[in-house]
Amino acid sequence: MPNIGATELILVLAVALIIFGPGKLPDLGKAAGKTIREFRRSSMEIMDDVESVASKEKSEGPQITEAAKANS
Secondary structure (H helix, E strand, O other), X not given: OOOOOHHHHHHHHHHHHHHHOOOOHHHHXXXXXXXXXXXXXXXXXXXXXHHHHHHHHHHHHHHHHHHHHHHO
């Protein structure tokens, strides 16, 4: 994936300024920030859920094995 340099960033910002105008850019930035924050929060929740399930299965693993041996 190519890196975005200063020239490319300035070009993108200039095009955005031309298309949306100076009045809409703060609103677009705010909306983009909210979207990124929500994505991060959701991904952290999913990672926490996966880690809790994995740790629960890891701690219950020996108990299930012992119970299976006892029933055999």
